[in-house]
Amino acid sequence: MTNEQLIKKMKEDMKMRNFSKYTYDSYLGKTKDIMRYYGEKKLEEVTIEELRRFLLKYLKEVDRL
Numbered sequence: 001m002t003n004e005q006l007i008k009k010m011k012e013d014m015k016m017r018n019f020s021k022y023t024y025d026s027y028l029g030k031t032k033d034i035m036r037y038y039g040e041k042k043l044e045e046v047t048i049e050e051l052r053r054f055l056l057k058y059l060k061e062v063d064r065l
């Protein structure tokens with residue numbers, strides 16, 4: 001599945017589950033941040049360890065604010 005297909009499916013699933021606009025925007029935004037961080041790599045190929053490193057980096061940035 002391409003990243004674009006994954007985003008489309010994610011949007012559909014969140015709408016079906018009636019997520020709030022805030023949750024929808026938050027999940028979609030963070031997913032897009034991860035996609036930008038890993039460039040051309042498919043999200044399905046991002047390992048748990050890579051995702052963990054991204055999240056730690058994000059938390060350190062948020063902690064500085």
